[in-house]
Amino acid sequence: MRTVNVNLGDKSYDIIIGHDLKKQIVDFIQGQKFSRKALLITDTNIAPLYGEKVQAILNEAGLDAKLAVILAGEQSKSLACAEDLYTQAIQHGLDRKSPIIALGGGVVGDLAGFIAATFMRGVPFIQMPTSLLAQVDSSVGGKVAVNHALGKNLIGAFYQPKAVFMDLDMMKSLPKREIATGLGEVVKYGYIYDKEFYEYLLVHKDEILDLKSEAISHVIARSCEIKADVVSQDEKEAGLRAILNFGHTLAHAIEKETQYKKYNHGEAVAIGMVGVAKISNKLGMIDEKIVTDMEKLLAMFNLPEKAQDCSVENIYADIFHDKKTVNGKVNWVLLEEIGKVCISSNVPEQIVKEAIAEILA
Template structure:
């Protein structure tokens, strides 16, 4: 048996599912597969980083549980989140003889999860979807909440759906091969959960930096589970992003602009969000919502977790233009997620341009 350390239930009525966090989850995955009512063929989607290390291992886990899984590997990186790559994967689904009860498994980071989820949501109008996220960012962010998508040349995640997995298995042993930068990128989103929802969790992060960076399993399973609990609590109240779920976008308005201005190459997602959170905190202070000491405190934590607090290669003018092309901008008004204290969010769409520009200038390197 594997060692289950945590289980988080995502409550979404008939679409509810469990997130299982532990080590060597082979038995748990197999027990789930045997009881799930799947047909005997499956697709295991992975990428060129994760596939060579864990692909065959997971194929053999599934084979022992009675599933013949076609292993399909896409190139690692954001460029695989496209309709043209999706089409090659549909072809593999058809060639492998997948039917409406054949599950699609995602083994990898957020790109693989988004692509596999998009395939699962659309192949034969929807087949079962199971997540095996291997990166910290995917575990705490994209594997919870059911947003699946591919990118278009004119913008990220513009073609997608809300589609919930049947289960999520997070095997901490698979994280041991992650590069340090990939750990930090996930920690950007982890810090976000503390800022928007849970002051005690934020303080826990501040006091456990060494344990977090050295991937101590107890500590890791706690921060993953708490992040998933927070995201699950928000998503279960607002599955389709009508209101509360917007708070998960804290730091993302400026973060997405930074990603775009640097060609999605200089900063990965968690790094851009870290700088975006610094900007959002600065904006919160400028508008008189937030005490000033929260900003240096957060910058200290981000730096300790090896995350940037300033971005290079961007201009305020270009970033200001970008925020109006974000999916979350409605009727030309940007919906800003700000905070009034650690753990308390405020949504505002009446923020003056001068304040936004000042906050952007603050989080850009001189």
């Protein structure tokens, strides 16, 4: 078992990574001053696999946990779905000390966190991410949100969990595509922060893809350590934390243009990273070899490098609806070298459009 601490003063919490975490979950809950009523939010993919099992663990810990099941998929990250969950929380009798637990991938975590942040102005929140993507990205750092028709994650908050439990046994049920989408975010950490980690991914790619315990636990723990380090320095994205958005401006536009149906988030991030690497190359910041090596690494992890069913003009228009756009200027996270990025809002339109054209199939 490995533990990663997210150091945020009185909002600090631990990420517990390991196999069969029942005892750790029970001990944690019994050590808190939670009310007895709780809401366990999951989706239609996870509920049949782990819903009742986790509900039983929560009950053993002394909670009366209601299981709330949402439809799997990005479409559930909506205000309409949130309203239904508020209703279930009220009907079950949750109060200000009642915990809300997220059991699932990024959609479940983002939505459940948004509910926890806003129900009665904030109730305790616990993350139990089941997908690799959620484990290495959305479950860490306290960003919670729902989508709007005009853009992704536009309605949300910064709201930290009390703890994050990552049971690696739950990864055994993940389809290969879900492993790949998580690796899209994993690769990002190497590029933005840690060249040694990038090199580890190259050397150990086969063990990672086979979910060998030592390799996958290291990948998850190191990804969480990097994100925790960044978040602890800049919780609310005033500066440094923006580097975590590497590839995401283009990714969100690609997701929107394909109605959030064609690409998983990590796949869109992979394409977005290639696009930003191409922008960085066109600006003279990195060699062409870094771009081609990135494309090779992403291909090794079964990730795409080009997007279908998109147009240059639509993608370009969409990036101005992104949260990272301020006063009509896009804050691009650009690559200076492997392990180091910078932020610039002075990227010429022509260069952006050229790079977009090169990542469209």
